[in-house]
Amino acid sequence: MIQNLWSLGLVVVVAAITFLLGYVGSRRANTTPDFLVARRAIPATRNAAAISGEYLSAASFLGVAGLVLKDGIDALWYPIGFTAGYLALMLFVAAPLRRSGAYTLPDFAEARLGSTNLRRFCTFFVICIGVLYLVPQLQSAGLTLNTITGLPAWLGGVVVTVIVVVNVLGGGMRAITLVQAFQYWGKLFAIAAPTFVLFAVFLAGPGNGAQEVDDAGVLRFHKEVSVTTTEQVRVRVEVPMELKAVGQVNGGHANGEVYWGTGTYTVGKGTELWFEKGSPVPVVEDAPTDNAHWLKPQTGGLGGLFETYSLIFATFLGTMGLPHVLVRFYTNPDGKAARRTALHVLYLLGLFYIFPTVLGVISRQYLPHLLVTGQTDAAVLLLPSTMQPNVLGQVLGAIVAAGAFAAFLSTSSGLVVSVAGVVSTDILPGKVRDFRWATVLTGAVAIGLALVLPRSDASLTVAMSFALAASTFCPLLVLGIWWRGLTWMGAIAGLVVGGGLVIGSQVVTVVSSYTGDWAPSVFSMPALITVPVAFLTMVAISKLTSRQRPDDVSRILLRFHAPDPLGFMRDRDVQRFGTAEEKARLADGTRRDPPQPWS
Amino acid sequence: MSKHSGPPGQPDQPQPGERDAWLSVAARKNRRRRVVLADPRGRGRVLRTIIELEEQTSVGEKLIRDLIRQQLRAAFLLGGGTLTLLALLPLVFYLVPALGDVELAGVRLPWLLLGVLPFPLCYGAGYAYRRLAESHEHDFVSSVDR
Known part of the structure; x- marks a missing residue:
């Protein structure tokens, strides 16, 4: 708060x-x-x-x-x-x-x-x-x-x-x-x-809350975590795991302990998932699931x-x-x-x-x-x-x-x-x-x-x-x-x-x-x-x-490329925009000192 | 600022009518004029070349074509070089996966190559182009200002 x-x-x-x-x-x-x-x-x-x-x-x-x-x-x-x-x-x-x-x-x-x-x-x-x-x-x-x-x-x-x-x-x-x-x-x-x-x-040092990676490079939760989805997601599971789910999983209702084998799962909007400490992390589809692929370029x-x-x-x-x-x-x-x-x-x-x-x-x-x-x-x-x-x-x-x-x-x-x-x-x-x-x-x-x-x-x-x-x-x-x-x-x-x-x-x-x-x-x-x-x-x-x-x-290319001191540049819009009074004011502006640059 | 105004018709610039055919009539009348009061170079002589450029005599045409070619070549060399260098990286990483395991000062090489290197590289190329382009333009102005 x-x-x-x-x-x-x-x-x-x-x-x-x-x-x-x-x-x-x-x-x-x-x-x-x-x-x-x-x-x-x-x-x-x-x-x-x-x-x-x-x-x-x-x-x-x-x-x-x-x-x-x-x-x-x-x-x-x-x-x-x-x-x-x-x-x-x-x-x-x-x-x-x-x-x-x-x-x-x-x-x-x-x-x-x-x-x-x-x-x-x-x-x-x-x-x-x-x-x-x-x-x-x-x-x-x-x-x-x-x-x-x-x-x-x-x-x-x-x-x-x-x-x-x-x-x-x-x-x-x-x-x-x-x-x-x-x-x-x-x-x-x-x-x-x-x-x-x-x-x-x-x-x-890996202080409070650093996540663990095991020898195989699999991401694991470092503590008990509960996650609530805000919209439907498809996640990939590489290492089988157990978790608690309340809501929609793969189109069906889930309420309590579930076992997820290797594969992809569709988790519905507003579903709450509880992961145990040390449980592998399911990753959204199309993203690398382990650290080795994450670290190295062009593994796709x-x-x-x-x-x-x-x-x-x-x-x-x-x-x-x-x-x-x-x-x-x-x-x-x-x-x-x-x-x-x-x-x-x-x-x-x-x-x-x-x-x-x-x-x-x-x-x-x-x-x-x-x-x-x-x-x-x-x-x-x-x-x-x-x-x-x-x-x-x-x-x-x-x-x-x-x-x-x-x-x-x-x-x-x-x-x-x-x-x-x-x-x-x-x-x-x-x-x-x-x-x-x-x-x-x-x-x-x-x-x-x-x-x-x-x-x-x-x-x-x-x-x-x-x-x-x-x-x-x-x-x-x-x-x-x-x-x-x-x-x-x-x-x-x-x-x-x-x-x-x-x-x-x-x-x-x-x-x-x-x-x-x-x-x-x-x-x-x-x-x-x-x-x-x-x-x-x-x-x-x-x-x-x-x-x-x-x-x-x-002539147009000359205007684009001629160096500025030669004075070919034209500001087109100033004339295009504006009412008659504004144009008059602009014209008037040329007859006295230019306005102070705004700074 | 060197932009001061002067009475209309000052012969420091070509006549407005020809150059601004695309402007409306009212706009042509009210156009802001750039008058440089004290310029060490002789504006009169410059004017002649500017008119030459304007009217696309063969000399003027050749001058500006050369400038455009010069600027484009510089841009292609620097930009093309830098961008190709960067664009080769994914292919190299793809063909030589072992590069991903090389470590330099505790950080893996690809992370250094992609996370740090491109930014100074881009700035360096941009800096070189600015120098080149400005010197081309300077040369052009002095060749006009014989």
């Missing part, structure tokens, strides 16, 4: 600081450019902190440690991919994209290829990716609040949605930049402090190899297509600053990802019961109080909870701003009022989906939106920036084929998860196939329709 108060207190503090910083930022934000691009006057280091703060989502903060706990070393490809994606973004996209002066991806597509049809397709996929990314954030918020306070899971998602929407309504991009820069450092502290303390405790055979490469394709190439990441780059003053910002982000991300990995490894020793329920995303939240059942553990647990909350808030803010930006300019007329309506609409749709869709690991769901981004916007951006031959018909064909394949395989995955998991892993990890197919389609159709090549392609 005391832990709950600590955690709840810190979560409230994070929410309050978010509001406060948002308020401070929003007092100065009153023009449309303020709202949408924070007046493009943010220094590179702060912008990098804001980008990292926005990027480190629930998938990074909770999901990475959870997957390391469950899948072992092969899960390390998630943090690697999340970081290396920025390298690809920096090398191929950052500076030219910033110089294109477009605010959203549809803006870029239209400026490059001059087609409003293409623009509509881009809008559709931006909304798809944004919402697909938003759903796991809100669901994880529910899980966090549920884990630390026992409040119902839907409440966490609703709370996060309300805070984000109110904050974005208040000040748009300008307000959330400061909020997100703060939240990066908040998150880094929230994950680094517990890691240092717990790692020291861990090194000091060819299928595992395929999954790893698919993940590499999705994350390495998907980052550049994420709308909430791209929109941040438009707040840089020029192309060179965009490149420097991306470099700084690489450093900040590398710094962060060491910690969840360490926490995941330690939690394997202390939290085996999470392997039964499959709720491994909660590992980071539960580890401090499990390892240190005293005030220290409570304080650390509270810090972690607050950090997780900051992760949901910042990522969701960024996503809501970018999706609302696209909705307000492409579907609505594009004034500040429309942006506000779009914000409310985006928040409502996302929370609705988060409540309806079944919950799975945050990192897996997020990997799906990376796959979608890698199969749609990555080819569009890379070919659009570096290849003269791209045509709008080729671009549309690539988007439709790549995006269609990913969405189709996602549908197959969801259907198969309801009807007995028959789909092979090609469908849950499609990027290895869909990304090359999207690239090839785009190139082939562009070659076939080479007459549609825009006449001014040389």
Whole structure:
């Protein structure tokens, strides 16, 4: 109970600081450019902190440690991919994209290829990716609040949605930049402090609650444990065992002592299981059941190899297509600053990802019961109080909870701003009022989906939106920036084929998860196939329709690539957005000193 | 900040009309102008080359094509190299399972290779690219600014 108060207190503090910083930022934000691009006057280091703060989502903060706990070393490809994606973004996209002066991806597509049809397709996929990314954030918020306070899971998602929407309504991009820069450092502290303390405790010896591993490498419970499932899970048993179960097992009723031989068991929702001390740990399906497989890379055979490469394709190439990441780059003053910002982000991300990995490894020793329920995303939240059942553990647990909350808030803010930006300019007329309506609409749709869709690991769901981004916007951006031959018909064909394949395989995955998991892993990890197919389609159709090549392609590429001092860069959106008065104010602004950069 | 305003029509930039064909009429009128008051380099001469670039004379076209090729080559070398190096790891682990048992300072080698190494590697590649790209751009500006 005391832990709950600590955690709840810190979560409230994070929410309050978010509001406060948002308020401070929003007092100065009153023009449309303020709202949408924070007046493009943010220094590179702060912008990098804001980008990292926005990027480190629930998938990074909770999901990475959870997957390391469950899948072992092969899960390390998630943090690697999340970081290396920025390298690809920096090398191929950052500076030219910033110089294109477009605010959203549809803006870029239209400026490059001059087609409003293409623009509509881009809008559709931006909304798809944004919402697909938003759903796991809100669901994880529910899980966090549920884990630390026992409040119902839907409440966490609703709370996060309300805070984000109110904050974005208040000040748009300008307000959330400061909020997100703060939240990066908040998150880094929230994950680094517990890691240092717990790692020291861990090194000091297998103290209280360390789990036993026998000579065969089989996981065993170190004490009597009772586990209650929150949803239906399929678990694998390698070593026969006896346990007590109350609820649904394999479709039938169970009430009392049962014997489980080797095999898989389906445990229904709300079933309570009691394990004896020293009993082997049943592990959720598809995860390694003993420590030898957990420790060694690539033990999953060819299928595992395929999954790893698919993940590499999705994350390495998907980052550049994420709308909430791209929109941040438009707040840089020029192309060179965009490149420097991306470099700084690489450093900040590398710094962060060491910690969840360490926490995941330690939690394997202390939290085996999470392997039964499959709720491994909660590992980071539960580890401090499990390892240190005293005030220290409570304080650390509270810090972690607050950090997780900051992760949901910042990522969701960024996503809501970018999706609302696209909705307000492409579907609505594009004034500040429309942006506000779009914000409310985006928040409502996302929370609705988060409540309806079944919950799975945050990192897996997020990997799906990376796959979608890698199969749609990555080819569009890379070919659009570096290849003269791209045509709008080729671009549309690539988007439709790549995006269609990913969405189709996602549908197959969801259907198969309801009807007995028959789909092979090609469908849950499609990027290895869909990304090359999207690239090839785009190139082939562009070659076939080479007459549609825009006449001014040389001029456009000149704008993308000419160094900043030559002054070819044009900020397109400032003129596109806004009412007549705002435009007048902008024009007026050119006749006096530029406004003080907001710092 | 070097962005100050000046009276319209200052010959520091090409005429707005040609370059901003994609803007609306109102936007073209209100466009913000960048005027550099004290620049050591002769802006007049730069202007001529900029117009050359703008109008896609064969010289301008060649200049910008070369720059794009240079930047793309640097990006491919550094990015491709780093990403290929990382992407080879799973295959190596798959083909040589014995690597999983090698220990280095008490930690298994694959954990070091995957948990620590990629982050400085990515930063290093990014840093090298920033240096290269900026020097390419610097060279380009000085070749324009003859």
